[in-house]
Amino acid sequence: MTSQDNMPMTRAEKRQARRIRRFDNPWLNPKLIWGAALLLAIIAIGLMGRLLWNLDLVFTGSTPLKLPPVGFENLRGQAGQWANPIGTDGGGRDMLALIIIGAPNTLFVGLLASLIGMSIGIFLGFSAGFLGGRIDDTIRVSADVMITIPPLLILVVFQSAFGDVTLTMMAILIAGFVWQSPTRLIRAQVLSMKQSGYVQMAQLSGASTSHIMFREMLPNLIPYLFGSFIASVTTSIVTAVGLEVLGLGPQRIPTLGRTIYEAINAGALIQNLWWWWGIPTLLLGVMFIGLLLINLGLDEVSNPRLRKLS
Amino acid sequence: MGRIPRAYLINRLFTLILTVLIAATIIWIIPRLSPVDPAEIALGRMAAGAGSVANSDEILAQLRANMGIDQPLVVQYFKYIFGAFVFDFGLSTAAFPTPVSTLILNALPWTLGLMILSLVITFFIGNLLGALMVWERSPKLVKVAIPAAMVFTSIPPILSGLLLMWIFAAKLQWFPLTGAYSIFVEPGWTWEFVKSVIHHGFLPALSIVVVTFGFWALGMRGLMIGVQGEDYVKLAEAKGLRPRYILYRYMIRNAILPQITAFALKIGLLIAGQVLVERIFAYNGMGKLLYDAILNQDFPVIQGVSYVIILITALSVFLVDLLYPFIDPRIRHEATA
Numbered sequence: 001m002t003s004q005d006n007m008p009m010t011r012a013e014k015r016q017a018r019r020i021r022r023f024d025n026p027w028l029n030p031k032l033i034w035g036a037a038l039l040l041a042i043i044a045i046g047l048m049g050r051l052l053w054n055l056d057l058v059f060t061g062s063t064p065l066k067l068p069p070v071g072f073e074n075l076r077g078q079a080g081q082w083a084n085p086i087g088t089d090g091g092g093r094d095m096l097a098l099i100i101i102g103a104p105n106t107l108f109v110g111l112l113a114s115l116i117g118m119s120i121g122i123f124l125g126f127s128a129g130f131l132g133g134r135i136d137d138t139i140r141v142s143a144d145v146m147i148t149i150p151p152l153l154i155l156v157v158f159q160s161a162f163g164d165v166t167l168t169m170m171a172i173l174i175a176g177f178v179w180q181s182p183t184r185l186i187r188a189q190v191l192s193m194k195q196s197g198y199v200q201m202a203q204l205s206g207a208s209t210s211h212i213m214f215r216e217m218l219p220n221l222i223p224y225l226f227g228s229f230i231a232s233v234t235t236s237i238v239t240a241v242g243l244e245v246l247g248l249g250p251q252r253i254p255t256l257g258r259t260i261y262e263a264i265n266a267g268a269l270i271q272n273l274w275w276w277w278g279i280p281t282l283l284l285g286v287m288f289i290g291l292l293l294i295n296l297g298l299d300e301v302s303n304p305r306l307r308k309l310s
Numbered sequence: 311m312g313r314i315p316r317a318y319l320i321n322r323l324f325t326l327i328l329t330v331l332i333a334a335t336i337i338w339i340i341p342r343l344s345p346v347d348p349a350e351i352a353l354g355r356m357a358a359g360a361g362s363v364a365n366s367d368e369i370l371a372q373l374r375a376n377m378g379i380d381q382p383l384v385v386q387y388f389k390y391i392f393g394a395f396v397f398d399f400g401l402s403t404a405a406f407p408t409p410v411s412t413l414i415l416n417a418l419p420w421t422l423g424l425m426i427l428s429l430v431i432t433f434f435i436g437n438l439l440g441a442l443m444v445w446e447r448s449p450k451l452v453k454v455a456i457p458a459a460m461v462f463t464s465i466p467p468i469l470s471g472l473l474l475m476w477i478f479a480a481k482l483q484w485f486p487l488t489g490a491y492s493i494f495v496e497p498g499w500t501w502e503f504v505k506s507v508i509h510h511g512f513l514p515a516l517s518i519v520v521v522t523f524g525f526w527a528l529g530m531r532g533l534m535i536g537v538q539g540e541d542y543v544k545l546a547e548a549k550g551l552r553p554r555y556i557l558y559r560y561m562i563r564n565a566i567l568p569q570i571t572a573f574a575l576k577i578g579l580l581i582a583g584q585v586l587v588e589r590i591f592a593y594n595g596m597g598k599l600l601y602d603a604i605l606n607q608d609f610p611v612i613q614g615v616s617y618v619i620i621l622i623t624a625l626s627v628f629l630v631d632l633l634y635p636f637i638d639p640r641i642r643h644e645a646t647a
Contacts, residue, residue: 153585153616154336161344264472288465289465
């Protein structure tokens with residue numbers, strides 16, 4: 001949005017005209033591409049790191065404690081070494097190895113949770129909108145009820161009662177709280193689509209319910225579905241990181257949130273060990289900015305009025 | 311003025327009660343499914359303090375009786391639900407004879423104060439900026455700088471909190487690192503105390519404001535785009551009203567209303583985010599209480615805090631739903647809604 005705003009109106013208008021002439025694809029807008037690039041960069045760190053870096057350094061005590069990144073000095077006067085290019089934490093773990101394993105883990109929880117949540121949401125939303133009646137009432141009320149319950153608080157109770165969980169388990173638990181808004185969204189869309197000409201046409205020509213649902217209606221919902229998916233990825237990651245920062249969540253697997261938790265508990269802020277909490281924070285920031293950009297880009301796909309403005 | 315039809319009121323009230331009831335039930339069921347026995351935790355704590363415990367079987371039985379977990383589940387459940395409705399969650403196991411409700415009552419004003427303050431500030435700033443982004447006459451800088459700044463508003467407040475804490479508390483030492491007021495001042499309505507509270511509350515509030523105003527700004531931007539093309543705005547312009555007057559009285563006033571309902575959907579995440587901010591700043595609110603309870607495996611406190619926060623969320627949503635027709639006279643509640 002910034003690059004175009006910088007230009008005088010006339011050039012922007014010319015550019016707009018060129019875009020319209022080209023019938024260009026709304027899916028190729030810069031926000032969407034940048035957002036996807038940021039997320040892919042994090043995945044790339046995870047993939048490349050696994051190939052190129054010694055992951056045994058992630059074990060406690062495998063390196064000297066609290067070493068700074070290369071080019072910096074810590075309070076004890078030790079300089080960073082290339083053996084641990086972005087420093088080590090207070091438990092003697094290499095930060096790079098922590099991130100290579102932790103960052104994809106965090107993203108994985110978010111993606112898996114919202115994938116499950118979305119599937120539930122699509123199923124329930126279509127059922128509610130299409131079937132109506134008692135089923136609609138039940139689904140609508142339960143979505144309304146569940147949408148006001150903050151997932152973090154319920155999951156805190158759960159995880160403090162059960163102790164250690166696996167990443168997949170945490171994702172499944174979070175999924176229990178991200179199906180509500182897709183359900184509501186899809187239900188509303190299905191209700192309005194049911195009145196539209198092409199759906200009635202399909203009904204009149206004797207198409208089956210599943211054909212109408214999945215072949216006629218679903219394709220039109222794709223931008224909304226993607227938007228909703230990205231929004232729930234964000235919610236899931238926020239929740240997962242929240243749990244990890246409270247010291248819950250997986251105890252033995254490195255995640256970004258848990259690294260921050262350990263850093264805060266060890267007083268990394270006062271000891272000026274900025275790389276310990278700062279690098280996971282930065283990566284999470286990149287992740288959220290990427291998700292936001294994707295979401296804004298998708299908004300432009302589904303809402304052409306926004307396209308004119310930016 | 312919209313009046314609230316009785317059917318609508320009953321409907322909303324039903325949803326509210328159902329929400330709280332379901333949440334309370336989930337919170338109750340979960341620890342019952344867990345293999346962890348709270349009586350054994352309490353015994354473990356005793357053993358850790360004394361080295362060893364004699365007659366451990368009898369003590370376990372007595373602890374179970376005290377906690378009421380030797381009764382049938384149905385009895386336990388109804389006792390719990392009725393207790394929850396009068397905010398009786400039993401006694402804290404970590405701070406033993408203190409009732410959970412006392413602990414929560416001490417922490418709640420801090421959380422609510424911080425929440426309301428940061429919410430009002432973000433709502434104001436966010437909506438104003440969102441409106442300015444669309445307004446034709448706003449300076450170019452606004453249109454470039456705000457979208458750029460907005461990118462950072464996707465970040466959860468805990469991350470911005472860490473960053474602000476490091477810069478302003480650890481490095482520059484302008485603000486205190488932790489706590490809600492200085493340990494050197496006596497709590498009370500003195501100027502010294504109020505000053506200390508503001509000094510301590512500034513960073514937590516700022517870290518919430520920095521990352522939440524973008525949500526309102528984005529929403530407002532979308533709404534303003536819709537209002538911009540309306541005939542009454544064109545008419546106002548044609549009448550030659552001052553542009554600033556049109557912006558505030560014609561555009562913002564009409565666009566801002568759906569933002570209030572957006573608030574209802576957002577509040578759960580906001581509170582959860584704030585709990586985490588309180589935890590990293592060790593602010594004397596619900597977040598710190600919750601975190602300490604997790605550390606000590608103090609289940610009654612964890613349950614109580616979760617219940618109260620969920621209750622606050624559900625109540626806010628309920629109130630927004632009810633007050634909305636008074637704020638926006640165009641909306642009339644359908645009896646069937």
